[in-house]
Amino acid sequence: MRNISLDNITPAVLDTMKDASDARFRELIGSLVKHLHAFASEVHLTHAEWNTGIDFLWRAGRISDEKRNEFVLSSDVLGLSSLVDLLNGSAHGTESSVLGPFYVEGAPLLPVGASIVGDNSGERVLLRGQVLDAAGQPLAGALLDFWQTDADGLYSQATPHKPEFNLRCRMHTDAMGRYALQTVKPLYYSVPYDGPVGDLLRAAARHALRPSHFHVLVSAPGHRPLVTELFAEDDPYIDADAVFGVRSTLVLHFERHEDATSAAPYKVEAPFYDVKFDFRLAAEEGAA
Numbered sequence: 001m002r003n004i005s006l007d008n009i010t011p012a013v014l015d016t017m018k019d020a021s022d023a024r025f026r027e028l029i030g031s032l033v034k035h036l037h038a039f040a041s042e043v044h045l046t047h048a049e050w051n052t053g054i055d056f057l058w059r060a061g062r063i064s065d066e067k068r069n070e071f072v073l074s075s076d077v078l079g080l081s082s083l084v085d086l087l088n089g090s091a092h093g094t095e096s097s098v099l100g101p102f103y104v105e106g107a108p109l110l111p112v113g114a115s116i117v118g119d120n121s122g123e124r125v126l127l128r129g130q131v132l133d134a135a136g137q138p139l140a141g142a143l144l145d146f147w148q149t150d151a152d153g154l155y156s157q158a159t160p161h162k163p164e165f166n167l168r169c170r171m172h173t174d175a176m177g178r179y180a181l182q183t184v185k186p187l188y189y190s191v192p193y194d195g196p197v198g199d200l201l202r203a204a205a206r207h208a209l210r211p212s213h214f215h216v217l218v219s220a221p222g223h224r225p226l227v228t229e230l231f232a233e234d235d236p237y238i239d240a241d242a243v244f245g246v247r248s249t250l251v252l253h254f255e256r257h258e259d260a261t262s263a264a265p266y267k268v269e270a271p272f273y274d275v276k277f278d279f280r281l282a283a284e285e286g287a288a
Helices: 009-015 023-043 047-063 070-077 080-088 196-203 260-266
Strands: 124-133 143-148 168-172 178-184 213-219 226-232 255-257 272-276 279-281
Touching (some): 009 023, 047 196
Parallel strands (some): 124 279
Antiparallel strands (some): 255 272
């Protein structure tokens, strides 16, 4: 390869991968190389700009640990995470949305109707509905995994003075596929802003805020697992999510009830918000 030039450098790199045994690997990395080279050529990338990009990646690695992944956050704020969700979603079920960095395995398993309010302040919410299959039939025993911020916009990782699984739980649906959860209304929050992704957002004159939401992972045997988010329609950032996770079908009305009579059947403190949403799970490929 002693004659590398602008005209042949891209095919020269691609040629080094021609013997890779994995065809999908060749397709993915080959396409990545083509697009990277085309990008650098299109903008006439300078040495200083290339070095800035390398430094961004180096700093992203330095700040990442088991609790924080700056590369995932980079993917989120550039819309890549959301794009992958959209590309791989099912037309036969509830729309998916980004998993985010705050999911924690092993949340307590609670019965339908349980409360996770604990000692959290904030407006009370009754979140309820059903888990259904693509045909609208209830899925008994489906597993829902919930997590959210508190009324100050903080996840449990940022509140060490509170229980480890604060505002988190898992729940199996009942025989009619129903779930119900008493909680507090979450607040919008900022994605981590103290690392290279924060520098990127500031350079782009962008904010780092996400609209308030409930995060839910739903699974049932024979069905595709679903990761999604439920958003409040009145949130000030509903049309400006820093990670592009909002879908119109996931924006919900929080119906407010002031009287104790409305609250009594659900054993919820008044006033409270009644939020209803039915999840639909698509069948796994190859499942009946």
